[in-house]
Amino acid sequence: MGPFREILCDARGVGILARVTALKAVAVHLPPVAEPIETVGDRLGLTARQQTLLRRFHGLDQVLLAPDGDLTDLLAAAAAALPELRGREHLVRYVLHARGMPVGAPYPVNPVHELLGRLGLEHARAFTVTHHACATSLLAVDVAGRLLAADPDPQALALVLAGEKTFTRDAQLVPETAVFAEAAAACLVGAHGERDRVLSYVADLRGEFDGRLAEDRDLLDRYQRAYPQALIAVMEAALERAGESWQSLALLLPHNVNQISWRRVCKAVGYPLDKVVLENVPTVGHSFAADFFVNHHTAITRGLLNPRDRYLVAAAGLGATFAAMVLQH
Amino acid sequence: MRTVTAAAGPATAPAGPPPGAPRLTGAVSLSFAAGSVTARDPDLRVYARDLALPYGLPLAEDRLAAGTGQSYAEMGEAVIDALLPAGQPADLLVEVFASPDVQPGRAASVHLSSYCPGRPFAFALAEQGTAGAFSALALTASYLHGDGFERALVLVLEQAALPWQPPDGTPVPDRHTAVGLLWERSGGPALTLLGGGPRLSPDRARARVTAALAAETQGGSPLPLLLLGPGLADWEPPPGTEALRARAGSPYTGLWTLLAEHRHRIGGEGRPALLAEYDPLLGHLDLARLAPDRSSRT
Numbered sequence: 001m002g003p004f005r006e007i008l009c010d011a012r013g014v015g016i017l018a019r020v021t022a023l024k025a026v027a028v029h030l031p032p033v034a035e036p037i038e039t040v041g042d043r044l045g046l047t048a049r050q051q052t053l054l055r056r057f058h059g060l061d062q063v064l065l066a067p068d069g070d071l072t073d074l075l076a077a078a079a080a081a082l083p084e085l086r087g088r089e090h091l092v093r094y095v096l097h098a099r100g101m102p103v104g105a106p107y108p109v110n111p112v113h114e115l116l117g118r119l120g121l122e123h124a125r126a127f128t129v130t131h132h133a134c135a136t137s138l139l140a141v142d143v144a145g146r147l148l149a150a151d152p153d154p155q156a157l158a159l160v161l162a163g164e165k166t167f168t169r170d171a172q173l174v175p176e177t178a179v180f181a182e183a184a185a186a187c188l189v190g191a192h193g194e195r196d197r198v199l200s201y202v203a204d205l206r207g208e209f210d211g212r213l214a215e216d217r218d219l220l221d222r223y224q225r226a227y228p229q230a231l232i233a234v235m236e237a238a239l240e241r242a243g244e245s246w247q248s249l250a251l252l253l254p255h256n257v258n259q260i261s262w263r264r265v266c267k268a269v270g271y272p273l274d275k276v277v278l279e280n281v282p283t284v285g286h287s288f289a290a291d292f293f294v295n296h297h298t299a300i301t302r303g304l305l306n307p308r309d310r311y312l313v314a315a316a317g318l319g320a321t322f323a324a325m326v327l328q329h
Numbered sequence: 330m331r332t333v334t335a336a337a338g339p340a341t342a343p344a345g346p347p348p349g350a351p352r353l354t355g356a357v358s359l360s361f362a363a364g365s366v367t368a369r370d371p372d373l374r375v376y377a378r379d380l381a382l383p384y385g386l387p388l389a390e391d392r393l394a395a396g397t398g399q400s401y402a403e404m405g406e407a408v409i410d411a412l413l414p415a416g417q418p419a420d421l422l423v424e425v426f427a428s429p430d431v432q433p434g435r436a437a438s439v440h441l442s443s444y445c446p447g448r449p450f451a452f453a454l455a456e457q458g459t460a461g462a463f464s465a466l467a468l469t470a471s472y473l474h475g476d477g478f479e480r481a482l483v484l485v486l487e488q489a490a491l492p493w494q495p496p497d498g499t500p501v502p503d504r505h506t507a508v509g510l511l512w513e514r515s516g517g518p519a520l521t522l523l524g525g526g527p528r529l530s531p532d533r534a535r536a537r538v539t540a541a542l543a544a545e546t547q548g549g550s551p552l553p554l555l556l557l558g559p560g561l562a563d564w565e566p567p568p569g570t571e572a573l574r575a576r577a578g579s580p581y582t583g584l585w586t587l588l589a590e591h592r593h594r595i596g597g598e599g600r601p602a603l604l605a606e607y608d609p610l611l612g613h614l615d616l617a618r619l620a621p622d623r624s625s626r627t
Contacts, residue, residue: 130436
């Protein structure tokens with residue numbers, strides 16, 4: 001295991017290293033087509049046993065897909081679902097695409113820059129952050145906070161977008177684990193504000209799991225064995241850095257890879273499963289780095305968070321990255 | 330960072346570097362004549378086909394068959410070997426690319442984290458053209474300002490074998506190049522990002538570089554050494570300016586290769602260097618100053 005890299009944010013916004021990173025608004029775009037796991041499995045050539053495993057063991061039912069439109073369209077739909085962006089375009093300094101697939105458009109096609117014109121954000125600096133796979137949205141929020149901290153305008157904002165197309169087999173399936181979906185999300189990040197402040201962010205990069213799980217049985221086995229403890233370790237480190245514990249934690253927002261892995265993790269740490277937002281796993285599907293925001297949106301709309309509640313976001317990405325972030329609502 | 334996003338032009342008076350400005354303590358540029366064995370992975374063709382065809386871009390069958398592309402992970406390893414030979418630990422590694430890796434699905438920076446002394450926190454920044462490296466430098470300044478981050482490696486990478494045919498006029502590298510820039514809290518020229526502007530015409534970009542040069546000499550300061558990226562290769566700076574020009578065939582690493590090759594002049598001549606880069610696709614201008622560290626020249 002490598003050393004943790006932790007990025008602390010002082011929630012009080014004081015001190016020489018103080019930096020507030022706050023989620024100002026989160027919106028989600030759920031694509032219109034719900035495809036049963038068996039249909040996806042047939043398309044990918046999975047055996048009946050493999051499909052049964054995904055449904056009964058992993059708790060998957062369907063994935064939401066957007067067969068019409070490209071990546072730019074998908075991200076634009078997410079931004080369009082964010083009414084808090086309207087009228088505040090001039091405050092947006094940065095637009096970041098938190099992307100799991102390192103190359104998601106054929107150069108020089110550049111979706112995040114194509115978006116700027118559609119959204120009235122031509123003045124913003126736009127780029128993609130990647131390589132943390134499905135944990136990249138946590139990275140993007142932290143990166144956005146860093147950039148905003150250096151901006152003299154306290155009202156400055158960053159728009160973080162997440163969501164991807166399932167354009168190739170590697171973007172459709174994690175062997176024996178998950179099937180990808182195409183939900184997308186948009187999140188406005190600010191360097192001030194009381195709601196949804198980041199308290200800690202911890203990431204553990206495990207390059208020993210670099211490789212293609214679909215082709216390397218040994219790598220897949222090693223990754224699956226290491227996964228629970230590695231994820232628990234970063235979650236507990238993030239909790240500790242935020243002064244929290246499993247007992248005081250109000251809610252856990254997981255990545256939507258499957259249900260069984262979270263049942264095992266929760267059992268191992270003694271955290272109640274009913275405090276984990278798992279309802280999007282069977283109904284939406286694992287939408288790359290967008291899961292963070294998809295589940296955050298569910299938590300807010302269902303009233304699962306009270307003011308000052310502290311909650312944990314956790315994700316793992318192939319390659320591999322394990323990451324966790326504690327926020328205060 | 331605030332001047333990076335300024336739309337009002339870069340005509341700021343010269344000033345000392347901001348507190349905690351990153352210091353350039355090492356730089357190397359490596360070119361790679363041969364391709365990587367990974368360029369012959371048959372799955373590259375599948376990935377490229379699935380990615381490019383929906384956008385109407387045909388595959389570059391000749392390049393795919395030749396297998397001459399390069400791997401950013403392997404290029405990054407070579408830079409780490411060259412730049413951190415004594416096993417100096419790094420705390421941060423930021424990989425920057427605009428044109429794609431020959432292993433497009435690989436999280437190369439995470440692999441490089443495990444290869445690099447210190448197992449640095451690592452990620453990649455992409456799809457910002459020539460501006461990507463400047464954004465990486467802005468983030469580097471943020472990390473070096475915080476606890477636990479004392480040495481940062483910024484990798485700027487480009488490889489020449491694009492597996493699809495891009496539209497005419499697309500900047501495509503003509504060779505594989507990897508540049509490593511090592512930044513610390515002390516010990517070398519100090520970086521100040523001066524901004525530039527988005528979506529500028531070439532003429533407006535050149536006017537802003539001229540204004541930045543004029544601002545640098547306010548108060549009798551010496552003319553800086555001017556380093557021009559490939560996007561400004563055909564621009565003639567004002568008379569009396571010593572300008573170094575990046576090679577045109579390295580659209581995303583050219584400026585940084587120039588910096589690596591002339592780094593010791595910046596530390597030794599007692600005058601700053603002004604770096605200017607313009608992206609012809611995105612219209613982005615970026616400017617930066619590297620000022621010699623008078624307390625500890627390298």
